[in-house]
Amino acid sequence: MSDQIFNITTPIYYVNGPPHIAHAYTSVNSDVIARFMRLDGRKVWFVTGTDEHGQKVAQAARAEGCEPLEFCDRISARFQDMNRLMNISHDDFIRTTEPRHKNAVRAMWEKLKASGYIYEGVFAGWYSVRDEQFFDEAELVDGQAPTGAPVEWVEERNLFFRLSAFGEALLEFYDSHPDFIAPASRRNEVVGFVREGLRDLSISRASFDWGIPVPGHPGQVTYVWLDALLNYATSAGYPDSLAANGVWPADVHVVGKDIIRFHCVFWPAFLMAADLPLPKRVFAHGWWTVEGEKMSKSLDNFIPPERLTERFGVDGVRFFLVREMAFGADGDMTEVALQRRIVGELGNEFGNLAHRTLTMIARYCDGRTPAPGVLTAQDEALLAQAAAMLPALRLQFGEQALQAATQVIWNVVGAANKYLQDEAPWTRAKGDPDRLKTILHVAAETLRRLALVLQPFVPDAAANLLDQLGVGPQARSFASFDQALVAGAPLPDPRVLFPRPESAPPPAGAMPSPM
Structure with missing residues (x-):
């Protein structure tokens, strides 16, 4: 088999609330892939972790009456508990509050600035705190984000990334790497989005301070998506050993379909600007629903993994x-x-x-x-x-x-x-x-x-x-696989592999209706 290291990642999970079964779904499927590759003779680098900066986290910590880092420590530990519970065999658990990641973000800022892709300007637009995303007026649905999240008008002086300069390069990359985005329905969505034209991206914030400071710009912190996406490179050794350790580029980023644009538009553009290799594939899976609604911490209809x-x-x-359900579809x-x-x-x-x-x-x-x-x-x-x-x-x-x-x-x-x-x-x-x-x-x-x-x-x-x-x-x-059993070898007494769960209905409150 190949000696090349197989690098697979989950998204890093946002710590504005505890983990639920949808997080477990992403991690379990990624773990299944990682375990298969190890059994098939591949060296594997399997990364997961927590995304700990941004306005949502600051608000959640304030609601709990504690400092943001204290809040992050507590919720990140819950995600690590979930990994242990679900038997997740990750090789690295990264937290964006770690010194190694802050160092990587600072290095990326300097690289993007030196490459001429950062400039200062004034942003004015509709912003969703829940989605950590800006939306055009035309994208709003009944005055809300397409996700149903509330939006607010934001005006502030920020630093911008020249995303608009990468439209043609991205389309050429998609065309020459048809397997980069999967499944095909998600690829069509991303290509259509880029073809409509890209606007420059505000990549700093001045309205709150829970984030990684922007080098040379007091009062500005890094936009959470630039911060979060860079975790994949941080884990692979950026900026010190990314090219030398055989871990990068990632073979597959496993993400939810709701964050496909960040991973297939913003992330490759950042990497192109920094002259770094792009990941080989981004696979966007679907959503679990309960009674037809997406599981969501924001909607408070999630199922903690331990209840199942x-x-x-x-x-x-x-x-x-x-x-x-088929990986990539909804269920x-x-x-x-x-x-x-x-x-x-x-x-x-x-x-x-x-x-x-x-x-x-x-x-x-x-x-x-x-x-x-x-x-x-x-x-x-x-x-x-x-x-x-x-x-x-x-x-x-x-x-x-x-x-x-x-x-x-x-x-x-x-x-x-x-x-x-x-x-x-x-x-x-x-x-x-x-x-x-x-x-x-x-x-x-x-x-x-x-x-x-x-x-x-x-x-x-x-x-x-x-x-x-x-x-x-x-x-x-x-x-x-083809090494047969040894005839005549003594075997232990048979044991039941899967004890039957209780046939009685689950206890009250164990799961949302209809379970």
């Missing part, structure tokens, strides 16, 4: 978040959907497949890995389908098509369940023990491969199953 993990387990929630979170994916598919279909196979091995094979006899066409067909998973998954992961990847796996789960049902090994115990062992060998080999490719999605359950199959830690990467 307490009931369905961490692996169950991880599986649901990847499996339920609605309901009780029926949770039960179908976690109890029905993960527990009944996969968990039951594993448990009954291992239970029959314990009962009919003296608890030892069965050796195969002569393989039938049915045996070879299942083994071939299981063997074909990894190349198919590599293609799906290359496109961040994670739900499609789970379908590749679930096709094999379904085929394995049908195989056992058709072959009925329990009927061979007395009359045909050799055939019984062959059937259970095929089932166990299929389970081994399923457990290997499910590690990115349900890491704890997959490790549990590999333990029960007698697969040691040294044989759990994809390099061992």
Whole structure:
């Protein structure tokens, strides 16, 4: 495999409130990609973190009666707790209040200024504090931002970035790098926006002081989006070692579709102006809704991750978040959907497949890995389908098509369940023990491969199953995908992979209606 470091990032999460399941969704999907790449022999640099400056944070801290940094420390810790809860395997957690990031922002200011892309002027326009974004009069909907956030008229002397100078360069870049923005619907949105013409961007603020000071301009702090976007380069070593450590450019920035313009217009323009390599791809995922409304801290309809993990387990929630909706589309979170994916598919279909196979091995094979006899066409067909998973998954992961990847796996789960049902090994115990062992060998080999490719999605359950199959830690990467089980090896007693969650409805207040 390639020695190039695979760099994947989540957006850094804004700390004006605690994390909810939509944040977990972004992090879990990014984690699944990072884990897959590591298992496939890639060196990985997986970055997440918190965005801690700006007017919204200052207002939230004031409402809590504390200083902004104290508030940021507390909320950032909540996001780190979420990462631990959801088993996120990040390599770096960056906070924009860290000295290394402040140093990077100062260096970027000096670079942009030296390149001639910064000038001083007066801004006057409609500003949304909630979105940290300016809007034209024509963009307002009933006097509000397109997101529904209130806007206020702002006039102040700021520093500007000559974004207007990069329209043609951006369009040429999109054209020569058709995979830069995904999915295609988001690419069309960004290209259309740039073609309408870009206006210069105000990149400092004088109306509040919770931000990174602009070098040489007392009273001005850095616009939160210039500050926040630079985190990706800070983590990769900017300004000291960006070109030398093999981490940059990023292979994929995973973001929500609501911030696609910042990442696909502002961010590449900043990098072009600073003469730095651009990321290879920005993937914009969709939104979870509850009763048709986007989950949002501002709308107060979010679901804390722990409310789901307490009931369905961490692996169950991880599986649901990847499996339920196509990565890039929107989806609605309901009780029926949770039960179908976690109890029905993960527990009944996969968990039951594993448990009954291992239970029959314990009962009919003296608890030892069965050796195969002569393989039938049915045996070879299942083994071939299981063997074909990894190349198919590599293609799906290359496109961040994670739900499609789970379908590749679930096709094999379904085929394995049908195989056992058709072959009925329990009927061979007395009359045909050799055939019984062959059937259970095929089932166990299929389970081994399923457990290997499910590690990115349900890491704890997959490790549990590999333990029960007698697969040691040294044989759990994809390099061992074709390394068969050792016949005759003693296996531990079978254990249930996915204990069934309580069948009773969730407790009052556990989730918003309709769950």
